[in-house]
Amino acid sequence: MIQLDNVFKFYKVENHRKLILDHVSMVFDTSYSYGILGVNGAGKSTTLRLLSGTELPNSGRIRKTVRISWPIGFSGGFHPHMSGRQNVHFIARAYGADIRKADRFVEEFSELGEYLDIPIKTYSSGMAARLGFALSMAIEFDVYLIDEVTAVGDARFQKRCQEAFDERRKNSGLIVVSHSMRTISDYCDKGLVLADGRLIMYDDVNDAIRMYNRLNK
Numbered sequence: 001m002i003q004l005d006n007v008f009k010f011y012k013v014e015n016h017r018k019l020i021l022d023h024v025s026m027v028f029d030t031s032y033s034y035g036i037l038g039v040n041g042a043g044k045s046t047t048l049r050l051l052s053g054t055e056l057p058n059s060g061r062i063r064k065t066v067r068i069s070w071p072i073g074f075s076g077g078f079h080p081h082m083s084g085r086q087n088v089h090f091i092a093r094a095y096g097a098d099i100r101k102a103d104r105f106v107e108e109f110s111e112l113g114e115y116l117d118i119p120i121k122t123y124s125s126g127m128a129a130r131l132g133f134a135l136s137m138a139i140e141f142d143v144y145l146i147d148e149v150t151a152v153g154d155a156r157f158q159k160r161c162q163e164a165f166d167e168r169r170k171n172s173g174l175i176v177v178s179h180s181m182r183t184i185s186d187y188c189d190k191g192l193v194l195a196d197g198r199l200i201m202y203d204d205v206n207d208a209i210r211m212y213n214r215l216n217k
Helices: 046-050 084-094 097-111 113-116 124-137 156-170 181-187 205-215
Strands: 002-013 016-028 034-037 059-064 066-070 141-148 173-177 190-195 199-200
Touching: 002 046, 016 059, 016 173, 016 199, 034 181, 034 205, 046 066, 046 173, 066 124, 066 190, 084 097, 084 113, 084 124, 097 113, 097 124, 124 156, 141 156, 173 181, 181 199, 181 205, 190 205, 199 205
Parallel strands: 034 173, 034 190, 066 141, 141 173
Antiparallel strands: 002 016, 002 059, 190 199
């Protein structure tokens, strides 16, 4: 279960506030998978970071009784002066995962070769995304947070990502942000629409897609 209790999140932008969540309260039953929809700039990725704990709300609380991934594809948690391998070891240790097992998986899956042992600050965005996805799959979570993950790498690597992702989702829930309505429809049971700081849940994901399409005209 994930519970949002009066969560308020905004950013200060120049001379005004950018509102993301306006005192939102709701419960995610994590036996289901959810899609989060909203127009560009609504705050979908920020909402994922709030759920993961990589960002904090301005007020309110987020309670979790399940093990939640960081947003897959998000590399902001990596230390830029440490090597990819050192980051893998550090994060695996922080999550209580088997360090050697995580190391082997990431080395094989990411295909970074010798770059795994050089500082992340030298990585291209694509290399960082490969590392982030491989590490996400190396550690088992109850809920995976997905932010347009299918865009990682070339067609062959994307296929491997899809296969690994499908294997994980057999036993885990998902919270997905995507501009592809087909992805949302295929992977999600329920939908949420984020607009003007309000997060509205729909028990049928197709109802959420219809509302999003009306907002996006």
